[in-house]
Amino acid sequence: MKFRTALLFGVPVLCGLTAASALSNPHGHYDFIARAHAEAAPAASKDAANNHAETYKLLTLFGSIFDLVRANYVDPVSDRDLITNALNGMLSGLDPHSSYMTEKQYADMQVQTTGKFGGLGLEVQGEDGHVRVVSPIDGTPAWKAGIKPGDYIVAIDGHNIDGAPLNDAVEKMRGKPNTKITLTIIRAKTTKPIVVTLTRDIIQIEKIRAELYDKTGYIRIPQFTEETGQQLKAAYNDLTKKAGGKLTGGLVLDLRNDPGGLLTQAIDVSSAFIRSGEIVSTRARHPKDSQRWDANGSDITDNMPIVVLINGGSASASEIVSGALQDHHRAVLLGTKTFGKGSVQTIMPIPGNGAIRLTTARYYTPSGRSIQGLGIAPDVVVKESREDPVFSIREADLSHILKNQGGNQTKPPARSDLPALAKNIPDEPPENWPAFDLTKPSTDFQLQEGLRLARSMAGIAAPDPVASLPPVQHPSKPAAPEKNEAPHH
Known part of the structure; x- marks a missing residue:
């Protein structure tokens, strides 16, 4: 090529x-x-004409x-x-x-290749109309804020983005350095949405x-x-x-x-x-x-x-x-x-x-x-x-x-x-x-x-x-009362 x-x-x-x-x-x-x-030219035949x-x-x-x-x-x-x-x-x-x-x-x-752009430092992937985090870039605002791989971004500045084109969501997350942005995130095994406010920065490679x-x-x-x-x-x-x-x-x-x-x-x-x-x-x-x-x-x-x-x-x-x-x-x-x-x-x-x-x-x-x-x-x-x-x-x-x-x-x-x-x-x-x-x-x-x-x-x-770790501490169970001990109320 x-x-x-x-x-x-x-x-x-x-x-x-x-x-x-x-x-x-x-x-x-x-x-x-x-x-x-x-x-393709040599294939110009009856089949090609039909195509x-x-x-x-x-x-x-x-x-x-x-x-x-x-x-x-x-x-x-x-x-x-x-x-x-x-x-x-x-x-x-x-x-x-x-x-x-x-x-x-x-x-x-x-x-x-120049490595200077205002944003958050997130790598995201579209998945059935959702925006999912692949991973945060080391050292970026997203990385420092604790955003994790597998997180779903469902809202930006309070506006729902679920179902929106991926490029639209990406454009909203980009912006001038030192400007604030709030992301609402859904994370596995977390019962409530997580809301984080980040400050955009110059993202360098x-x-x-x-x-x-x-x-x-x-x-x-x-x-x-x-x-x-x-x-x-x-x-x-x-x-x-x-x-x-x-x-x-x-x-x-x-x-x-x-x-x-x-x-x-x-x-x-x-x-x-x-x-x-x-x-x-x-x-x-x-x-x-x-x-x-x-x-x-x-x-x-x-x-x-x-x-x-x-x-x-x-x-x-x-x-x-x-x-x-x-x-x-x-x-x-x-x-x-x-x-x-x-x-x-x-x-x-x-x-x-x-x-x-x-x-x-x-x-x-x-x-x-x-x-x-x-x-x-x-x-x-x-x-x-x-x-x-x-x-x-x-x-x-x-x-x-x-x-x-x-x-x-x-x-x-x-x-x-x-x-x-x-x-x-x-x-x-x-x-x-x-x-x-x-x-x-x-x-x-x-x-x-x-x-x-x-x-x-x-x-x-x-x-x-692992050898230098302290022993595993399991919660101790309360001792069972003796048979002749009166129960506590």
Whole structure:
């Protein structure tokens, strides 16, 4: 394809953080359209003529309904609004990730590479007319306010938004920095709606974050942007210097709640750990548009033990990295199953009239599996908490999703290289585990077990984080009265 198939957006529409332009050729969509017509030309036969006749009938139907709506709708409506709505319906009806963008929406989308936009820092997904939170962006007003994945936003500034188009809700949440906004939220297992007032802020792309836990490195990738590959290498180099030249306790790569981003950066990140072989392949409608990307022959860690943290908010580009590292047995995946978005979206600008985001291919892991609608299962299952997972919505739960097809298997290759400790790691925190606090890594059960597993794989002492906890305190029952004791009144 002449345009660059570099976007794997699809989980969220970003409130205050818009999607990036991934175009190497801003006019590439014209080449695509011309080629599609050329390929169709040899098929001009009786069947093709019948198809054209059917198309003309359907376009006549569209025109008739257009005239009826314009003439009879309860309020006057502009032709542009009607056509825009029709375009939205045509694309969103194909799959959850294809859509039409107006000029303003397209301009907003391009902001992501500069990373400055007024908003809340929420990633949201439309679900049957509802607005559901996929995850808050680290460090943003939404994150600080305690908004959680799985929350439903039902009102903005006291006005009900249930049933409204997703883009309308997103527009209302965006706005000038330092302005107030009130959200009404419904949360599972909470009997009353939660009302939170937030102050919009400049939302900047969260950069890679790195920490050193003793001799074990930790790198968090919140999203795959144009600088992710470079930031990863810089973060790793800084960690090795802090550790005295080598991370003897291995590395933990955190992809939890990472909604994805640029395909090119997913390839760069995977190639930083895999020396040779396939990283990912894409298969498009026309075989000649299918592509494959291989590792670049280097491993910045020199085969260091790696643990990757994943969960239901890990989608798209983060699933490509997870799948590649799992298929090559280069890392052990710990956490819960990922979102399951296995499609590629391409941005095709329509000069003067916005752009379309169109699903143009499926992607496949090195072993040839498509994770579309299935997600990537961890090698070691560890839940975040003892409660039901908040990520009850995944790709498979969305309406009219793309079918999973073309892959040669749905399960990862069998692994015989897992460390012995993997069998002994509990799948959920114990009763006496402290309540999770985003600002306290010691309360992050998945992280602590990931650090423990990485250390075990590196052959150093891997203390059990549960061992140091105080004993479980159960409420004591009052002693039963003795038989000859008079009852109290």
